[in-house]
Amino acid sequence: MGEYFYIVNRTKGEYLHPHKMNQGLKFAEFCLADGSSSMQRALSLLLAGSPGPHRYFRDERPAYLENKHRIGTWAGHEIVIASDYGEPGDFVPAKALEEEDHNPKWNLHYLAENCYTDITESMRALLTTLNWSEPELDPDQRETVARVKHHGPIGVREECFIRGPKVVVDQKLREWFFGVWQSYPRFAAMTPEEKEEAFLSRQYPNASTTYTEWKYITYSEDLPQVIWQSTAG
Numbered sequence: 084m085g086e087y088f089y090i091v092n093r094t095k096g097e098y099l100h101p102h103k104m105n106q107g108l109k110f111a112e113f114c115l116a117d118g119s120s121s122m123q124r125a126l127s128l129l130l131a132g133s134p135g136p137h138r139y140f141r142d143e144r145p146a147y148l149e150n151k152h153r154i155g156t157w158a159g160h161e162i163v164i165a166s167d168y169g170e171p172g173d174f175v176p177a178k179a180l181e182e183e184d185h186n187p188k189w190n191l192h193y194l195a196e197n198c199y200t201d202i203t204e205s206m207r208a209l210l211t212t213l214n215w216s217e218p219e220l221d222p223d224q225r226e227t228v229a230r231v232k233h234h235g236p237i238g239v240r241e242e243c244f245i246r247g248p249k250v251v252v253d254q255k256l257r258e259w260f261f262g263v264w265q266s267y268p269r270f271a272a273m274t275p276e277e278k279e280e281a282f283l284s285r286q287y288p289n290a291s292t293t294y295t296e297w298k299y300i301t302y303s304e305d306l307p308q309v310i311w312q313s314t315a316g
Contacts, residue, residue: 085109086168090126091195093176094160098195099125103203110164125206128213129157150209153202165191227252231259257282 087108090099104121106113113122163174169190227249245255264270
């Protein structure tokens, strides 16, 4: 036993029942589980503002045609994840409290169970037609991050994070690398082929105390696209 929940639309008088989506009734079981749960996907479709997902989905199967009208029908409404542990009257709309047959012991969870329309089966049927996966990206277009460090006699002089599609990051790396080293006579005297070889080595020394290194690092959403930091004295 435990505390159980429905997702309830107070405005429209409808609700979603987690068990009918093959999810647990406890909050953590359908709201906090890893990945995108069927309850979360159903709620996303219901809350989508017009024209919403209709631009992406083109399906002629009966399950879609019979249930697609529900997409976006909860947008702008009062939605509550209602607990069966709620106090009597919790979140019950005022108009329901005024009805003669209303049970004063009910909270919104029990009002939904006894008086509202359960649309879970309709949403479950709709979800079976909407299996979406991201298209495979060309490797050069995948998001990546590179970190570049230019060392001087007193330590790291500049550090640069470059984030974006790999093809863009590679170009920015070249611009950064060649921009740093072009002022050094030894590098400036190199042929284009030698400069490219130096770049591809990922670490180019000019002397024992001055060198540049770069490498790809693990992608992270919180890394900004470009950061320059100077720690030179």
